[in-house]
Amino acid sequence: MPPAPDAAQREAARTLEVLKRMRLAEEAILARAPEHDLQPSLDRIQAVMELLGDPQRTFPVIHLTGTNGKTSTTRIIDSLLRELGLKTGRFTSPHLHSMRERIALSGVSISAEQFLDAYDEVLPFVEMVDARSVAEGGPLMTYFEVLVAIAYAAFADAPVDVAVVEVGLGGSWDATNVADGSVAVVTPIALDHQHFLGHDVESIATEKSGIIKPDSLVVAGIQEPEVAQILAERAGEVGARIAFEDTEFGLLTREVAVGGQQLSVRGLAGEYDELMLPLHGAHQAHNTVLALAAVEAFLGGGEQRLDPDLVRAGLATAASPGRLxxxxxxxxxxxxxxxxxxxxxxxxxxxxxxxxxxxxxxxxxxxxxxxxxxxxxxxxxxxxxxxxxxxxxxxxxxxxxxxxxxxxxxxxxxxxxxxxxxxxxxxxxxxxxxxxxxxxxxxxxxxxxxxxxxxxxxxxxx
CATH class of the missing domain: 3.90.190.20 (Mur ligase, C-terminal domain)
Incomplete structure (x- = not known):
């Protein structure tokens, strides 16, 4: 008889099997319509979420939209929340190297095993919704919609204390919008993806304002006047409170430093000085201002100052790969x-x-x-x-x-x-x-x- 495999051999075989299953899952997801091929409807993703028991409603959400700075701001919020002792889920897009990067648990990309567990959980319901949609003459769920379902299932299974979720494209019709953010974050809005979102900033702002939900608190970066008006009107319509950078909060001082920059910030609930940010550029300073206000909004409704030492520690570990x-x-x-x-x-x-x-x-x-x-x-x-x-x-x-x-x-x-x-x-x-x-x-x-x-x-x- 051949000798029984030892523990190392069994582990190697298990790892190989996980990698094989992960590759097959990635291929199946990538075979779907790509994320730049927008299907403007929440019907499919809502149907899957309902069949799963609405996992996106089992944790609070900080939801981010805008044109540029979304990923960096999401990552800075995540870093601050973790330093403040919370278990986080983070969803960003697009990824640099692996689709698993889009889904992070407490700052670490989801493991292949965790990804596959969530994928196996959602796949039967995705297939049910696909079949129903095709029977009605509609499309299969897209690549992005499936990833959103996996992310929300993984966050619920973890479980996380809070999810920080970046939209993929737009707002109202974005698949992430099946969740209701208690805090909505809007980075500066400019022209991009006009063929999907509209050919002027007003149209784009209207689409992105769709993440603002009833009774939420909105923090918005510096905007063009017409964009600010649209965001304020949306907040008024749904009973949300809104705070704008350079009005209710803002950047006080900024100095270029070795390895990044040093900031002083006026938040919603107080001032914070001697903040070392290991990221370059004024835009990252403003992303940080927005992130800090979002965390204040989430933890104390914008009325409770955060521990400055914990804020400093959270920013010191902030990173945004692929951004300067x-x-x-x-x-x-x-x-x-x-x-x-x-x-x-x-x-x-x-x-x-x-x-x-x-x-x-x-x-x-x-x-x-x-x-x-x-x-x-x-x-x-x-x-x-x-x-x-x-x-x-x-x-x-x-x-x-x-x-x-x-x-x-x-x-x-x-x-x-x-x-x-x-x-x-x-x-x-x-x-x-x-x-x-x-x-x-x-x-x-x-x-x-x-x-x-x-x-x-x-x-x-x-």
Whole structure:
């Protein structure tokens, strides 16, 4: 008889089986309509939630929408809540490397085993709703809808004390909106995803205001006047209280520091000074202001000051991978997930504010449904040269097309077109070194660009 497997062998076999099951689950989820293929209805996700017993109603929710800064603000809120002793669930999108990153329990990406447990729990009900929808001439549940169901089931199973949930797209029709946030957070609203959300900020703001629920407390970042009016009107309609940055709370002082910045903040319930934030750029300072107000709103209705030492500790561990992140030295390589003009503007300002490169080379890869021309125009003053390329995304703009746009803005002598991203990164590093010490590389244009450059340089932690 062959010898019985020892414990190590049994564990290795179990791990292999989990990885195999995880791969099959990911393939099945990815086979569904992608998240940029919006199906504007909550009917399917609501049906699944009801069949599951509405797990999203078993824990309080802080719900975030806006155009830029959502993921960073979500992660900062999560970090603060954990430092204050709460068990958290965090849902963000899109991911950089693995769909499991989107679902975090107490700050850690959900394990494959936990993901599969939740997936196995929701799958029979997803299949029931799929069958019903198809019979009525409707679509299958989307990739994003299934992930939302998995997240809410996992949070209930954990269980968590609070879930911090970032919308995928919009607000009213976003699948996450089957939950009712006791606190709604609205980061600055600008133009993006116009083909789904509307072609002006008023339409986009109206869609995003749908996460504001009755009796909730809303904290809103600095907004255009017409956007602020729409948010205030929505809050009034449903009986929510709303507080705006620069009115009820705000940034008092900000100083660039080694490894980040030092802040003083006026919250809803008091002031906090000597806050060290290990993230770069004024936009991250404002994300922090919003996050702190959201936590005050959640824990004390905006009327109870938090322990300043715990706030300092929570911010000291805040991280936002892929957001003006240093992923290599010699030359320094930064990655940033800016994918629209507002994001590009925040990136440009942060570069000017926090970094002093003698020469900086951009590696630019943008998706074809984005406003590439405006993004390039915004970044032109801070980039000495751009290496235009593409990611592996099927939505990526062709390098030749993007290169033509870049030449119109930068001039032919400041643009190099390289078909493949790995080669583009090598070319950019060489160009950065040409001026001697002090050169740097910035890879940006989409979340996929940031993710693929991170992977190429051996960085996969989130």
């Amino acid at each position: 992140e240093v992923v290599r030295r010699s030359p320094t390589v930064l990655v940033d997930a800016a994918h629209n003009p507002a994001g590009a503007l925040a990136l440009r300002d942060a570069l000017e504010d926090s970094f002093t490169f003698a020469r900086i080379i951009g590696v630019i890869a943008i998706l074809k449904d984005k406003d590439a021309t405006e993004m390039l125009e915004i970044l032109e003053p801070v980039l000495d040269h751009v290496v235009v390329s593409r990611t592996t995304s099927p939505r990526a703009m062709r390098p030749e097309e993007l290169g033509d746009l870049a030449i119109e803005i930068f001039g032919e002598d400041r643009v190099t077109v390289v078909a493949d991203l790995p080669d583009a990164l090598d070319v950019a590093a060489g160009l950065a070194d040409e001026g001697g010490l002090g050169g740097g590389v910035l890879a940006t244009g989409s979340v996929t660009t940031a993710a693929e450059v991170r992977m190429l340089l051996g960085v996969s932690e989130v």
